[in-house]
Amino acid sequence: MQTQTIETPGGRFRVRLDGPAQAPVLVFSNSLGTTLEMWDAQAQHFAQTHRVLRYDTRGHGGSVVSQGPYSLEQLGGDVLALLDALGIAKASFCGISMGGITGLWLGVHAGERLSHLVVCNSAAKIGTAEGWQTRSALVREKGTAAMAELAASSPGRWFTESFIAAQPARVATAQGWIAGIAPEGYAACCDALAQADLREAIATIRVPTLLIAGASDPVTTVADAQAMQRAIAGARLAEVPASHLSNLEAPAAFDNALAAFLATGA
Numbered sequence: 001m002q003t004q005t006i007e008t009p010g011g012r013f014r015v016r017l018d019g020p021a022q023a024p025v026l027v028f029s030n031s032l033g034t035t036l037e038m039w040d041a042q043a044q045h046f047a048q049t050h051r052v053l054r055y056d057t058r059g060h061g062g063s064v065v066s067q068g069p070y071s072l073e074q075l076g077g078d079v080l081a082l083l084d085a086l087g088i089a090k091a092s093f094c095g096i097s098m099g100g101i102t103g104l105w106l107g108v109h110a111g112e113r114l115s116h117l118v119v120c121n122s123a124a125k126i127g128t129a130e131g132w133q134t135r136s137a138l139v140r141e142k143g144t145a146a147m148a149e150l151a152a153s154s155p156g157r158w159f160t161e162s163f164i165a166a167q168p169a170r171v172a173t174a175q176g177w178i179a180g181i182a183p184e185g186y187a188a189c190c191d192a193l194a195q196a197d198l199r200e201a202i203a204t205i206r207v208p209t210l211l212i213a214g215a216s217d218p219v220t221t222v223a224d225a226q227a228m229q230r231a232i233a234g235a236r237l238a239e240v241p242a243s244h245l246s247n248l249e250a251p252a253a254f255d256n257a258l259a260a261f262l263a264t265g266a
């Protein structure tokens with residue numbers, strides 16, 4: 001099956017569904033500057049056991065690029081609207097980086113819709129408000145030229161030096177995603193990250209939670225994941241040999257950690 005467009009009250013979303021229609025649903029949520037294609041390897045793997053739902057986050061890929069700023073509540077609400085539109089009462093959710101903090105918001109505010117929560121390469125607060133405000137202002141000022149600059153610098157934020165040297169084609173594919181993101185959509189998601197701070201709220205999460213951290217992630221560190229583990233009752237932590245986009249850099253370790261957790265049948 002190819003991608004399709006789902007209309008929600010908040011706008012249209014580009015989604016892709018794979019796997020048996022009756023299988024338990026597993027939602028994948030992308031990071032800032034990527035698209036649902038970042039989950040190609042995981043979709044292939046988990047479509048054996050799950051109905052896999054991937055979507056382009058608001059402002060990204062083929063989904064709605066509404067005027068910003070966006071908020072984390074809006075990004076989380078988009079997931080609930082998609083589940084509602086597709087008639088899905090409950091799902092497992094796996095998000096990376098911005099997708100991960102979106103998952104934390106869902107765990108806090110809509111835990112009854114989740115059977116498993118997987119938060120990858122993320123944190124309850126990512127970076128600083130000033131850093132995100134600077135980035136969103138730059139993108140709004142320079143438009144597509146800024147997106148080209150971000151594409152050029154993205155390998156250093158996303159992958160280890162050794163992966164960049166060994167896998168130039170995969171790195172170039174990922175750079176192509178960010179280069180194609182609409183500037184306003186990217187900037188508006190930076191606005192959401194500037195405001196997002198769930199450091200206190202995550203203590204209320206009662207959904208079975210797995211945290212996946214990249215051992216060499218300079219953006220959202222292992223220490224960030226350990227802090228979340230201390231805050232979320234019963235949360236597990238898996239460390240994989242990768243930088244920030246760990247599902248792309250270490251897919252086997254990532255998939256093994258995710259599969260073992262999903263098999264715990266929460």
Ligand SMILES: O=C(O)CC1=CCC(=O)O1
Pocket residue numbers: 030031032033096097098099126154157219244
């Ligand atoms: O800055 C980046 O590209 C890394 C990142 C931070 C949040 C996110 O989703 O990606």
